[in-house]
Amino acid sequence: MTAEVHKSADTETPGLPVVVGGRLRSTHPATGAVVGEFPVADDADVRAAVRRAGEAARWWAGLGFGGRAERLGRWRAALARRMPELARVVHDEGGKPVADAVIEITAAIDHVAWAARHARRVLGPRRVGGNILLPDQGALVTYQPFGVVGVIGPWNYPVFTPMGSIAYALAAGNAVVFKPSEYTPAVGQWLVDSFAEVVGDEPVFQVVHGLGDTGAALCAAGVDKLAFTGSTGTGKKVMAACSETLTPVLVECGGKDAMIVAADADLDDAADAACWAGMSNAGQTCIGIERVYVHEAVADAFVDKLVAKAKALRVGSDDGADIGPITMPGQLGVIRRHIADALERGGTAVLGGNDAVDPPYVHPTILLDVPEDSAAVREETFGPTLTVTRVPDLDEAVRRANATPYGLGSAVFSRRSGMDVATRLRSGMTSINGGMSFVGLPALPFGGVGDSGFGRIHGADGLREFARPKAIARRRFRTPMPIMSFRRGPRTDALIPKLVRLLHGRG
Numbered sequence: 001m002t003a004e005v006h007k008s009a010d011t012e013t014p015g016l017p018v019v020v021g022g023r024l025r026s027t028h029p030a031t032g033a034v035v036g037e038f039p040v041a042d043d044a045d046v047r048a049a050v051r052r053a054g055e056a057a058r059w060w061a062g063l064g065f066g067g068r069a070e071r072l073g074r075w076r077a078a079l080a081r082r083m084p085e086l087a088r089v090v091h092d093e094g095g096k097p098v099a100d101a102v103i104e105i106t107a108a109i110d111h112v113a114w115a116a117r118h119a120r121r122v123l124g125p126r127r128v129g130g131n132i133l134l135p136d137q138g139a140l141v142t143y144q145p146f147g148v149v150g151v152i153g154p155w156n157y158p159v160f161t162p163m164g165s166i167a168y169a170l171a172a173g174n175a176v177v178f179k180p181s182e183y184t185p186a187v188g189q190w191l192v193d194s195f196a197e198v199v200g201d202e203p204v205f206q207v208v209h210g211l212g213d214t215g216a217a218l219c220a221a222g223v224d225k226l227a228f229t230g231s232t233g234t235g236k237k238v239m240a241a242c243s244e245t246l247t248p249v250l251v252e253c254g255g256k257d258a259m260i261v262a263a264d265a266d267l268d269d270a271a272d273a274a275c276w277a278g279m280s281n282a283g284q285t286c287i288g289i290e291r292v293y294v295h296e297a298v299a300d301a302f303v304d305k306l307v308a309k310a311k312a313l314r315v316g317s318d319d320g321a322d323i324g325p326i327t328m329p330g331q332l333g334v335i336r337r338h339i340a341d342a343l344e345r346g347g348t349a350v351l352g353g354n355d356a357v358d359p360p361y362v363h364p365t366i367l368l369d370v371p372e373d374s375a376a377v378r379e380e381t382f383g384p385t386l387t388v389t390r391v392p393d394l395d396e397a398v399r400r401a402n403a404t405p406y407g408l409g410s411a412v413f414s415r416r417s418g419m420d421v422a423t424r425l426r427s428g429m430t431s432i433n434g435g436m437s438f439v440g441l442p443a444l445p446f447g448g449v450g451d452s453g454f455g456r457i458h459g460a461d462g463l464r465e466f467a468r469p470k471a472i473a474r475r476r477f478r479t480p481m482p483i484m485s486f487r488r489g490p491r492t493d494a495l496i497p498k499l500v501r502l503l504h505g506r507g
Contacts, residue, residue: 013329014360015095017182017211024209026185029095030317030325030360036093036186041208046217049177049206053148054222056202057175061145065120068171072116074198079109086159086190093184094155095317095324095360096281101159107440108163114442115171115463122460123172123467133499136479143467145173146248150223152215152238153188154230155181155327156284156382160439164446164457165227165250165466166191166205172466174225175204179218183327185209216241223247225466229286232451250455250465252447254380255286255408258401259435260421261294261302262394262414266433270294270413271305273435274386277411279310279364282323283384284331286452287409287429287436290381293397296390303368303388307351310364310386323384325360335362335383342367342376342387352385372400380406394421402426407449411435428452 015029019040026035041049060068079086087101096104123143130139149169153162158180169176180188192207199205208214212234219226219241225248228238232253242249259277261270277289294302313322326332336357343349352365365385370376376387391397394417401410402425410427411434412418418432428448431437438444445461447453456462481492 015183015325015327016329017185019211024182024185024211026093026183028092028317029327029329033092035089036189038185038189038209040210041214041217042210043217043221046177046208046214047221049203049208050148050150050218050221050223052203053175053177053206056204057145057147057173059202060170060175060204061173065124068173069116069119071199072112072167072171075195076109076112076116078194078198079105079112082194083109086187086194089186089190090158090184091319091324093186094158094327097321097324098319100281100324104157104160108160108167110440111160111163111442111458112167114459115167118460119171119463122463132503133483133496134473134479136475136477138474138476140472140474142470142472143172143464144470145467146224147174148223149174149176149466150218150221150226151176151178152218152226152228152230153178153180153184154286155183156281156286158184158187159191161229161252161286162188163191164462165229168457168462169225169227169466170205172463174466175202176206177218177221177223178205178207179210179215180207182209182211219247220245225250227455227457227465228252232453235453250447250457251453252286252455252457253408253451253453254382254406255288255448255452256291256378256380256404256406257287257289257409257411257427258291258293258404258425259289259411260394260397260401260413260425261292261298262397262412262417262421263295263297264415264417265295265298265302265413266415267298267302267305269433271302271309273411273413273431274306275309275313277435278386279313279323279384282326282362284327284382285436287439289411289435290386291377291401292386292388293391293400294388295394295397296392299388299390303350303366306386306388307366310351310366313364315361315363323361323364326362326383329360331382332357332359332362334379335381335385338374338376338379338381338383339365339367339385342370342374345371345374347371347374347376347387356385372403378404397421398424405451408452409436409438409448426450428456 014032018025090101347370356363422430445456446458447456
C-alpha cells in the first residue's frame with residue numbers, strides 16, 4: 001500500500017505517520033494517541049547500520065547452526081513470555097484486536113522455532129549424484145549466507161510477515177537490517193530490542209526508521225539481498241533500485257484472493273472461513289479472501305450463512321471488538337470507491353454498502369453479482385468486503401478466479417474436488433476446506449506469482465531463499481580416462497563418443 005505522511009504536527013490525523021523534528025511519530029489509528037517517536041534514519045545512518053551488520057554477520061555465521069539455534073531459541077522464549085506486551089503494542093499502533101494480535105505473534109514464534117530447528121538439515125552440506133563420465137569427481141552442495149539481508153516490512157501484520165524473512169535469514173546465518181512500516185515503527189523497534197536483550201554480543205539485528213526514502217536508502221546501502229513486502233507498485237520501485245547494484249530481491253506484494261465453493265461443500269465451514277479470511281484484521285490481509293465464486297445450486301444458502309456470521313461481528317477499538325479500524329486513513333477512500341462502483345454497476349449489497357464506511361472504521365460488507373470488470377473485483381480493496389458471485393460449475397469458477405494479474409493465495413471448499421481445483425488455481429498457495437490455513441504451517445513455502453511477486457519465505461524454500469548454493473566438485477582419485485585435461489589423448493577421445501551413445505543414444 002502507498003503510505004501517506006504528514007510533515008507537521010499541526011495537521012495530525014489518527015493513525016497517520018507524522019515527522020516532527022527528524023523523528024517519526026506513531027499514533028493509534030482510531031484515537032490518535034501517540035504510541036512512540038523514533039529517529040528518522042537518513043542515507044548515512046542506513047549505510048552505517050549496514051556496515052555494522054556486515055561485521056556482525058561474520059560473527060553470527062561463525063557460530064554455526066547450533067550456536068544460532070541456541071540464540072534464536074532464547075529469543076523465541078522471550079517472545080513467548082512477553083506475548084501480551086507485544087500484542088498490546090500491535091493493537092495500539094495498528095488498531096488490530098488484541099486477540100488477533102496474539103494469533104499473529106503465535107504464528108511468528110512458531111516460524112522462529114521452525115527455522116532454527118531445521119536450518120542445519122536444509123542448509124547443511126549434502127552429497128549429490130556424480131557422473132559416469134567423471135567417475136573421479138565427488139559432488140557436494142553447500143549453502144552460504146548472503147551476509148546482510150535488508151527487510152522492508154508491512155504494517156498490516158507487523159510481526160508475522162517480516163518475521164518470515166527475519167527469522168529465516170538469521171537462521172541461515174545472515175545479519176538483518178529491518179525497515180518497518182512507518183505506520184508500525186514501535187512494533188519493529190520492540191522486535192529488535194527484544195532480540196538485543198538475548199543476543200547482545202553484536203548488532204546482528206538492527207532497525208532503521210523512516211518513510212519511503214529510508215527504504216530506498218536501504219536498497220542502495222550495500223545489502224547483499226533485500227526482502228520486501230508491500231504493494232505491487234512499490235515492489236517494482238524496489239526492484240528497479242536494487243537492479244542498479246544487481247542486489248537480489250524477494251518481493252511479496254498484494255493479492256485479490258478468491259475462494260471457490262462447490263455444490264458439495266460444507267456450507268457452514270465455507271461461510272465461516274470466508275468470513276474469517278475476508279473480515280479479520282478489518283480485511284487488511286494480503287492473503288485475505290476478497291472474491292467468492294459459489295456454485296449456483298448452493299449460492300442462496302451460502303450467502304444466508306455468510307451474512308449471518310458477518311452481521312454478528314462487532315466493530316470498534318476496544319479489546320472486545322472483532323474488527324478494528326482501518327490503519328491507513330487513505331484506504332478508506334479506496335474502499336468507499338470500490339463499494340460505490342460495485343453498486344452503480346448493478347451489484348447488490350446484502351450487508352453493508354455505501355454507509356459501511358464510517359471513519360476510521362468500515363463495517364462488514366457483502367456484495368452480490370458484481371460485474372467482473374468492476375474495481376471491487378479487479379483491484380485490491382484491503383477492507384472487510386467480499387464479492388460473492390454465482391457460477392454454473394467449477395470450470396467457470398476456476399476461470400474467473402484466475403482472471404487477475406495477482407496470484408497470492410486462494411481457497412476451495414469441496415468434499416470431492418478440492419485437490420483438482422487447487423492444482424488448477426494460479427496462486428502460490430491454496431487452502432482446501434479452510435481459509436488461509438497454509439499460513440499456519442511453517443513447513444510450507446509462502447509467496448505468489450504474477451503481480452503478487454516472487455520468491456518464497458517459510459519452510460525449506462524460505463531458508464534456501466537466504467543462502468547461496470555453492471557447488472563443490474572434489475577429485476577423489478586419479479582416473480585413467482581424464483576427460484577434462486589435455487592429457488586425455490586419442491584413445492580417450494575415441495571412447496567419449498562411444499560412452500555418450502551408450503548412455504544417451506537410446507530414446
